[in-house]
Amino acid sequence: MHALNKNRPLRRIMLASAATVSGMVMLLALKPHTTPTVISDSAAPAPSAGASDSPGASSGSGKSGSSSSGTRTVTGDTVQTRWGPVQVKVTIKSGKITDVTAVQYPTENPRDQQINSYAIPQLRRETLTAQSAQIDTVSGATYTSTGYKQSLQSALDSAGR
Incomplete structure (x- = not known):
């Protein structure tokens, strides 16, 4: 018996739904294979070596x-x-x-x-x-x-x- 038998419409609906959800998950999980290139501007300053992303980290303010x-x-x-x-x-x-x-x-x-x-x-x-x-x-x-x-x-x- 074939999985998409016309006598079983609920089975066809479930299989189509599962395939759609799987396809969407795979599409949303797709990541580019190359990293984006950064175009530098001569006016762009270099970041400081002590930069940190941790919240609460502060280097104080040398006013x-x-x-x-x-x-x-x-x-x-x-x-x-x-x-x-x-x-x-x-x-x-x-x-x-x-x-x-x-x-x-x-x-x-x-x-x-x-x-x-x-x-x-x-x-x-x-x-x-x-x-x-x-x-x-x-x-x-x-x-x-x-x-x-x-x-x-x-x-x-x-x-x-």
Whole structure:
């Protein structure tokens, strides 16, 4: 007797359902065989060697460093995000933000590297344009953007801006 006998419609329904569910599970479990490549941007800063993804890990905040001729460099607080810590260092000269560097940001896996290879330079450009922490969130990098803005604001607060 054949398994899909027309006299047994319930058996056909069960076999079709099982095949559909199995196919969906296999499709959803499919992973790409190659890791995504990271395109580096010359404006993208290198992450710090002490970056950690563990919640509660904090490197403290080396709040400020100062140099001559009205130039001041301030490091913001380390902000713990879902994917890792984010910390920003700001250089201010004559009341104007002249440079912003991401000291720490998530780089634990290829996806973090891919996202932050475009998010960090974009956040930097927006900061230099806006001259404040009132910048847009980068689509696809919400957690990094939020941590970046919070660390940037703490650095600006420390600098008295």
